Amino acid sequence: MSYDRQMCPVTLDYLSRAISIGLNQQMEEEDCEEVVQAISKVAGHLAAQ
Numbered sequence: 001m002s003y004d005r006q007m008c009p010v011t012l013d014y015l016s017r018a019i020s021i022g023l024n025q026q027m028e029e030e031d032c033e034e035v036v037q038a039i040s041k042v043a044g045h046l047a048a049q
Helices: 009-017 029-048
Strands: none
Touching: none
16 A cells, blocks of 8 residues: 555644654753743744734
8 A cells, every 4th residue: 555645634734833842861951941942932933923
């Protein structure tokens, strides 16, 4: 059976709006906080548009 990308339109829609956040167990708490602050900053700018 072959799979076409259009077989899962809901999944494709979701993936077009999703982000990947690169966190791992070796990161310090401060590093994670910087990621959270950056995401919050971008979200705030996008919400203001």
